[in-house]
Amino acid sequence: MAKHWADFQYEIYLNGLTGAVPRLPTDLTRLEALTERRLGPGPVGYVAGSAGDGSTARANRAALERRRIVPRMLRDVHERDLSVEVLGRCLPAPLALAPVGVLSIMHPDAEPAAARAAAAQGVPYILSSASSTPMEQVAEAMGDAERWFQLYWPKDREVARSFLNRARAAGYTALFVTLDTPLLSWRPRDLDQAYLPFLHGVGTANYFSDPAFRAGLAKPVHEDPDAAVTHFVGMFADPGKTWPDLAFLRENWDGPIVLKGVLHPDDARQAADAGMDGVVVSNHGGRQVAGAVAAADALPGVVEAAGDRLTVLFDSGVRTGDDVFKALALGARAVLLGRPYAYGLALDGQAGVEHVIRCLLAEFDLTLALSGHASPSALSPADLVEDTA
Ligand SMILES: Cc1cc2nc3c(=O)[nH]c(=O)nc-3n(C[C@H](O)[C@H](O)[C@H](O)COP(=O)(O)O)c2cc1C
Ligand SMILES: CCCCC(=O)C(=O)O
Numbered sequence: 001m002a003k004h005w006a007d008f009q010y011e012i013y014l015n016g017l018t019g020a021v022p023r024l025p026t027d028l029t030r031l032e033a034l035t036e037r038r039l040g041p042g043p044v045g046y047v048a049g050s051a052g053d054g055s056t057a058r059a060n061r062a063a064l065e066r067r068r069i070v071p072r073m074l075r076d077v078h079e080r081d082l083s084v085e086v087l088g089r090c091l092p093a094p095l096a097l098a099p100v101g102v103l104s105i106m107h108p109d110a111e112p113a114a115a116r117a118a119a120a121q122g123v124p125y126i127l128s129s130a131s132s133t134p135m136e137q138v139a140e141a142m143g144d145a146e147r148w149f150q151l152y153w154p155k156d157r158e159v160a161r162s163f164l165n166r167a168r169a170a171g172y173t174a175l176f177v178t179l180d181t182p183l184l185s186w187r188p189r190d191l192d193q194a195y196l197p198f199l200h201g202v203g204t205a206n207y208f209s210d211p212a213f214r215a216g217l218a219k220p221v222h223e224d225p226d227a228a229v230t231h232f233v234g235m236f237a238d239p240g241k242t243w244p245d246l247a248f249l250r251e252n253w254d255g256p257i258v259l260k261g262v263l264h265p266d267d268a269r270q271a272a273d274a275g276m277d278g279v280v281v282s283n284h285g286g287r288q289v290a291g292a293v294a295a296a297d298a299l300p301g302v303v304e305a306a307g308d309r310l311t312v313l314f315d316s317g318v319r320t321g322d323d324v325f326k327a328l329a330l331g332a333r334a335v336l337l338g339r340p341y342a343y344g345l346a347l348d349g350q351a352g353v354e355h356v357i358r359c360l361l362a363e364f365d366l367t368l369a370l371s372g373h374a375s376p377s378a379l380s381p382a383d384l385v386e387d388t389a
Helices: 007-016 028-038 041-048 055-066 110-121 135-141 157-169 188-192 211-215 225-235 243-252 265-273 295-306 321-329 339-370
Strands: 067-069 084-086 089-091 095-097 125-127 147-151 174-178 257-262 278-281 311-314 334-337 384-386
Touching: 007 339, 028 041, 028 339, 041 188, 041 339, 055 067, 055 295, 055 321, 067 321, 095 110, 095 125, 095 339, 110 125, 110 135, 110 339, 125 135, 135 147, 135 157, 147 157, 157 211, 157 243, 174 243, 211 225, 243 257, 257 265, 265 278, 265 295, 278 295, 295 311, 295 321, 321 334, 321 339, 334 339
Parallel strands: 095 334, 125 147, 147 174, 174 257, 257 278, 278 311, 311 334
Antiparallel strands: 067 384, 084 089
């Protein structure tokens, strides 16, 4: 019998018999406000903030909320199986933790704690290129749990090649290439405080520990950290890249490659033509293009264009179990969770991240069952209506 994630609900009530209540809210939409009170203005502005006036982040939520589930009754949901196949792996639930860089500004235990939480719950962890901890250390913290690597594609080919070699050697099996960040967007919350973690050396661990990166420095990092940061800023991304450049990644990575940040159906077709394995429909949580289409509104078009040529994943705005339901009903195979787990980390370290994963999946399991379905594969757009009021 597959694991019933909903059992977490009963566990909470049982613990209540001894007077215990959860340390964090079970409504994950409440975590942001709590984090706002806990962290300094720079870090919290960085994680909670988004591009421009925040309209894309709001649109992400609105597009999910606007879609409403139409539950079905009397359909035997006693036994449920939330497992899905993603990139040739069987996952216990349609969820992975999204790549979120610079986690040490949230909590000193940073990426290793988030990765351990994911491993403990059996959920894949996507490690950011911009992590505060080198990829090898994070891999070690995870044991043999499933781990994927997110590439911010460096301008310098040798650094890119070195990242791929290191990721493979450290046991990362899939590569997520983020396309929507060739430049940092206009982020007023960060600008108003003149705060960017990278300029404080946070998020540079993979670079500063990289032999190819270091070969480009006149002096060792510890002798001239400012020059190392400047070198990092210059090579972090390359706005000159175009579709034919993907051939380099295909040649240098033999596992699955997923392009993150695809919103247009034609880009999905180009991804498939370039031999990619999947896409993440995402607008980076509203952090890049202010005024961009809401991720959930872009999802059906990409799903249609992808057909059976690509695995389609989804992120941007997922906060609740019913959001997961809706993304899957619109055609995503699984969702990536972003800010909520960073808030869980900020508020309670590894335990906070585990709490977030368990709440989200318990709520999803219950939503699925109460809507008359026993597995994610049973969902379709027919399970939703659009609230046009
Ligand atoms: C603080 C922060 C850092 C992020 N860092 C990365 C990153 O290093 N690489 C990446 O591909 N996406 C990054 N993202 C985007 C997430 O992977 C994901 O697309 C986004 O958080 C989803 O939106 P949501 O937070 O509204 O759910 C970051 C997001 C946040 C909030
Ligand atoms: C240049 C941005 C790197 C981290 C990131 O992806 C984010 O803050 O959204």
